[in-house]
Amino acid sequence: MSAKILDGRATKDAIFEELRPRVAKLSEQGRAPGLATVLVGDDPGSHSYVRAKHNDCAKVGITSIRKDLPADIGQADLEAVLDELNADPACTGYIVQLPLPDHLDSGALLERIDPAKDADGLHPTSLGKLVLGEAGPLPCTPNGIIALLRRHDVELNGAHVAVVGRGITVGRPMGLLLTRRSENSTVTLCHTGTKDLAAEVSRADVVIAAAGKPGLITADMIKPGAAVLDVGVTRTDDGLSGDVHPDVAEVAGFISPNPGGVGPMTRAMLLSNVVEAAERESA
Numbered sequence: 001m002s003a004k005i006l007d008g009r010a011t012k013d014a015i016f017e018e019l020r021p022r023v024a025k026l027s028e029q030g031r032a033p034g035l036a037t038v039l040v041g042d043d044p045g046s047h048s049y050v051r052a053k054h055n056d057c058a059k060v061g062i063t064s065i066r067k068d069l070p071a072d073i074g075q076a077d078l079e080a081v082l083d084e085l086n087a088d089p090a091c092t093g094y095i096v097q098l099p100l101p102d103h104l105d106s107g108a109l110l111e112r113i114d115p116a117k118d119a120d121g122l123h124p125t126s127l128g129k130l131v132l133g134e135a136g137p138l139p140c141t142p143n144g145i146i147a148l149l150r151r152h153d154v155e156l157n158g159a160h161v162a163v164v165g166r167g168i169t170v171g172r173p174m175g176l177l178l179t180r181r182s183e184n185s186t187v188t189l190c191h192t193g194t195k196d197l198a199a200e201v202s203r204a205d206v207v208i209a210a211a212g213k214p215g216l217i218t219a220d221m222i223k224p225g226a227a228v229l230d231v232g233v234t235r236t237d238d239g240l241s242g243d244v245h246p247d248v249a250e251v252a253g254f255i256s257p258n259p260g261g262v263g264p265m266t267r268a269m270l271l272s273n274v275v276e277a278a279e280r281e282s283a
């Protein structure tokens with residue numbers, strides 16, 4: 001048996017095609033969406049992600065603004081940059097690329113983002129709205145995973161989903177999204193304190209691996225035909241490694257490649273958040 005590929009690149013391209021006319025309409029109405037990125041320091045990985053986001057914006061017609069700042073910028077100077085973006089009408093949404101250098105207070109900076117301009121969906125106000133079931137920007141990676149599964153007709157209604165990892169960007173909001181009535185899944189949120197990971201994962205119809213531990217999810221844990229999403233990104237000596245062992249493709253019904261799976265979907269949802277926020281403003 002060989003799993004069907006959940007192709008994140010092709011799905012991202014399809015979503016971009018749908019966003020382009022919506023961006024054009026907003027622009028005609030004089031409400032052009034604009035995405036800004038705030039990047040601190042010169043980590044090559046962060047630079048390549050930010051570059052990809054600006055290329056994406058160009059593809060769908062979203063104006064983009066780049067703030068590249070030195071690694072030794074102080075808290076107050078960075079806060080001033082955020083205040084400037086909060087006040088800039090050309091910037092309708094923005095992100096502060098994570099991780100930030102250790103001398104900066106990330107939490108205070110993320111809270112300083114105007115919630116109306118939160119493109120990541122990770123501001124405390126956005127996460128609160130998600131818990132309350134109110135409309136707002138949704139966290140990009142978990143929202144991208146749901147879009148990837150839906151566009152490949154993977155059943156979520158009544159499905160048992162094992163989420164592995166409780167981080168703020170993926171695992172924890174993933175559980176919140178999947179247990180909405182619109183998804184209606186039953187979620188087991190696993191983490192390093194889980195006693196028998198194999199037992200939890202082997203009952204799942206959908207497995208979302210976001211632990212950041214290379215090869216954590218092995219073929220013997222997977223129910224035949226299950227959908228397996230590999231979110232983990234770990235830099236090893238031989239390049240990037242996901243959380244899912246390659247042998248899983250022999251047992252799973254669907255598998256997201258890494259790269260080419262969840263990563264591009266995260267970028268698609270970022271632009272989707274920016275477009276939706278601009279539409280909410282003009283509604």
Ligand SMILES: Nc1nc(=O)c2c([nH]1)NC[C@@H]1CN(c3ccc(C(=O)N[C@@H](CCC(=O)O)C(=O)O)cc3)C=[N+]21
Pocket residue numbers: 048049052095096097098099120140258259260261262263264265266267
């Ligand atoms: N405020 C903030 N928001 C983020 O969303 C955010 C962040 N900070 N910091 C870092 C992580 C990481 N992240 C990725 C998004 C897309 C790919 C992606 O598209 N990857 C391609 C491959 C890219 C390559 O090969 O370099 C793929 O998986 O196919 C990767 C990583 C967003 N993050």
